[in-house]
Amino acid sequence: MKTSFFTIAIAILTLFLSLSLSQRCNLKDEKTLLKIKKSLGNPYQLASWNGDSDCCRWYYVQCDLYNDRITALTIFSGNISGRIPDALGSLSFLETLIFRKLSNLTGQIPFTITKLTRLKNLTVSWTNLSGPIPSFLSQLKNLTLLDLSFNNFSGAIPPELATLPKLQTLHLDRNKLTGSIPESFGTFTGKGPAVYLSHNLLNGTVPKSLGRVNFTWLDLSRNSLQGDLTVFFGTNKTIKAADFSRNMFEFNFSKIIQFPASLSALDLNHNRIYGSLPETLTGLNLQKWNVSYNRLCGQIPAGGNLQKYDNTAYFHNRCLCGSPLPACY
Ligand SMILES: *[C@@H]1O[C@H](CO)[C@@H](O)[C@H](O)[C@H]1NC(C)=O
Ligand SMILES: *[C@@H]1O[C@H](CO)[C@@H](O)[C@H](O)[C@H]1NC(C)=O
Ligand SMILES: *[C@@H]1O[C@H](CO)[C@@H](O)[C@H](O)[C@H]1NC(C)=O
Ligand SMILES: *[C@@H]1O[C@H](CO)[C@@H](O)[C@H](O)[C@H]1NC(C)=O
Ligand SMILES: *[C@@H]1O[C@H](CO)[C@@H](O)[C@H](O)[C@H]1NC(C)=O
Ligand SMILES: *[C@@H]1O[C@H](CO)[C@@H](O)[C@H](O)[C@H]1NC(C)=O
Ligand SMILES: *[C@@H]1O[C@H](CO)[C@@H](O)[C@H](O)[C@H]1NC(C)=O
Ligand SMILES: *[C@@H]1O[C@H](CO)[C@@H](O)[C@H](O)[C@H]1NC(C)=O
Ligand SMILES: *[C@@H]1O[C@H](CO)[C@@H](O)[C@H](O)[C@H]1NC(C)=O
Numbered sequence: 001m002k003t004s005f006f007t008i009a010i011a012i013l014t015l016f017l018s019l020s021l022s023q024r025c026n027l028k029d030e031k032t033l034l035k036i037k038k039s040l041g042n043p044y045q046l047a048s049w050n051g052d053s054d055c056c057r058w059y060y061v062q063c064d065l066y067n068d069r070i071t072a073l074t075i076f077s078g079n080i081s082g083r084i085p086d087a088l089g090s091l092s093f094l095e096t097l098i099f100r101k102l103s104n105l106t107g108q109i110p111f112t113i114t115k116l117t118r119l120k121n122l123t124v125s126w127t128n129l130s131g132p133i134p135s136f137l138s139q140l141k142n143l144t145l146l147d148l149s150f151n152n153f154s155g156a157i158p159p160e161l162a163t164l165p166k167l168q169t170l171h172l173d174r175n176k177l178t179g180s181i182p183e184s185f186g187t188f189t190g191k192g193p194a195v196y197l198s199h200n201l202l203n204g205t206v207p208k209s210l211g212r213v214n215f216t217w218l219d220l221s222r223n224s225l226q227g228d229l230t231v232f233f234g235t236n237k238t239i240k241a242a243d244f245s246r247n248m249f250e251f252n253f254s255k256i257i258q259f260p261a262s263l264s265a266l267d268l269n270h271n272r273i274y275g276s277l278p279e280t281l282t283g284l285n286l287q288k289w290n291v292s293y294n295r296l297c298g299q300i301p302a303g304g305n306l307q308k309y310d311n312t313a314y315f316h317n318r319c320l321c322g323s324p325l326p327a328c329y
C-alpha cells in the first residue's frame with residue numbers, strides 16, 4: 001500500500017516537473033528581451049537569446065517557478081556596448097538587475113527603470129555610466145540593495161534616496177559625486193542601511209541629523225568631508241564599522257566619553273582630529289583601528305586591543321605617546 005502511494009506520488013511529481021520544464025516563458029518578456037538585445041546591437045554575448053528556445057533558459061536571465069516571468073537579469077561581465085535600453089522597463093516582474101564590469105556600457109540610467117516596482121537588487125557597477133544619479137530611483141520602494149559603485153556618475157547625491165524604506169545597502173562609492181551628504185540621510189528608517197560613499201569628491205559638513213539613524217556600517221573615506229563625528233558615538237549608538245579616513249574631519253576626540261559596545265572597526269587616518277584617546281577605547285574589541293595622521297596628543301591608553309596594533313596605527317600625530325609609540329616623557 002505504502003509503496004504504491006509513493007509510486008503514484010512520484011509519478012505525479014515527475015509529470016508536474018516535466019510539464020513545468022517544457023513550459024515556455026512569458027511571451028511578453030521574450031519580446032522585451034529580444035528588443036533589449038536589438039537595441040544593444042545584437043551582441044555576440046547574447047547569442048543564446050533567440051526565439052528557438054525557451055527564454056527562461058537563456059543566459060543571464062532567470063524566471064520564477066510559478067508564472068515563468070523574468071525575475072532576474074544579471075550580466076556580470078562582458079562586451080556589451082551602448083546605453084541601457086528603455087525596453088528594460090517592460091520586464092515588470094524583475095527583482096534583480098545586475099550590470100557589472102561592462103566598460104562599454106555608457107549613458108544614463110533610463111527613466112523607464114521606475115516601472116520595475118518589484119526590483120529589490122539594482123547593481124550597475126564597473127560600467128561607464130555617467131551623469132547624475134537620478135532621484136527617480138527613489139520610486140523603487142522595494143529596493144534592498146542599490147549598488148552604483150565604480151562608475152562615472154557625477155553631481156550631487158539625491159536626497160530622495162533616504163525615502164527608500166527597505167534599503168539595506170547603498171553603494172555610491174568610486175564615482176565623481178560632488179556636494180555634501182544630504183540632510184535627509186538622517187531620516188532613514190529602521191536600522192539604517194550600510195552606506196558606502198568613499199572615493200568621491202564630496203565636501204561640506206556631515207549633517208548632525210545622521211546621528212539620529214542607527215547606522216551599523218559607514219564608509220565615508222577619501223572625500224573632503226568636514227565636521228564632527230561624535231554624533232556617531234555614545235552608548236546608545238549601534239555603529240559596528242566605520243571608515244572616515246582621508247577627509248577633513250576636525251573635532252576633539254576627548255569629547256567622546258563612551259563608544260558603542262558594538263564598535264569593532266574604526267579608521268580615522270588622515271584627518272584633523274585633536275584631543276586625546278579616551279580611556280574607554282580599551283573596553284572595545286577592535287578588529288580594525290587606525291588614528292594615524294591626525295593631531296592627537298597624550299598617552300595611548302594601555303589595555304584592550306590598543307597595543308595589538310603597530311605604531312603605524314598611531315604615527316604622524318601631534319604628540320601621541322606610549323606603547324606602541326615611544327614612551328611619554
Ligand atoms: C569596447 O569597445 C571598443 C570599441 O568597439 C572595443 O575595442 C573594446 O574591446 C570594447 N571593450 C570591451 C571590454 O569589450
Ligand atoms: C567587443 O565588441 C566589439 C564589437 O561589438 C568588437 O569590435 C571588439 O573587438 C570586442 N572586444 C572584445 C574584447 O571582445
Ligand atoms: C513591491 O513588490 C511587490 C511584489 O513583490 C509588489 O506587489 C508591490 O507593489 C511592490 N511595492 C511597491 C511600492 O511598488
Ligand atoms: C568619464 O566620463 C567622461 C565624460 O563624461 C570621460 O571623458 C571619461 O573618460 C570617463 N572616465 C571613466 C573612468 O570612465
Ligand atoms: C570607459 O572607461 C574606461 C576606463 O575604465 C575609459 O578608458 C574609456 O575611455 C571609457 N569609455 C567610454 C566610451 O567612455
Ligand atoms: C544582489 O545580487 C547579488 C548577485 O546575485 C547577490 O550577491 C547579492 O546577495 C544580492 N543582494 C541582495 C540584497 O539581494
Ligand atoms: C535605534 O536603536 C535604539 C536602541 O538601541 C532604539 O531605541 C531606537 O528606537 C532606534 N532608532 C531608530 C530610528 O530606529
Ligand atoms: C564644495 O566644492 C564645491 C566645488 O566642487 C565648492 O564650490 C563649494 O564651495 C565646496 N563647499 C564647501 C563647503 O567646501
Ligand atoms: C541617544 O541618547 C541621546 C542622549 O543621551 C539622545 O539624545 C538620542 O536621542 C539617543 N539616540 C537614540 C537613537 O536612541
Ligand SMILES: *[C@@H]1O[C@H](CO)[C@@H](O)[C@H](O)[C@H]1NC(C)=O
Nearest residue numbers: 251252253254255274275276
Ligand atoms: C578636548 O576636550 C577635553 C575634554 O572635554 C578638554 O579637557 C581639552 O582641553 C580639549 N582639548 C582641546 C585641544 O580643545
Ligand SMILES: *[C@@H]1O[C@H](CO)[C@@H](O)[C@H](O)[C@H]1NC(C)=O
Nearest residue numbers: 269289290292309310312313
Ligand atoms: C594606518 O593608516 C596609515 C595611513 O593609511 C597606513 O600607512 C598604516 O599602515 C595603517 N596602519 C594600520 C595598522 O592599519
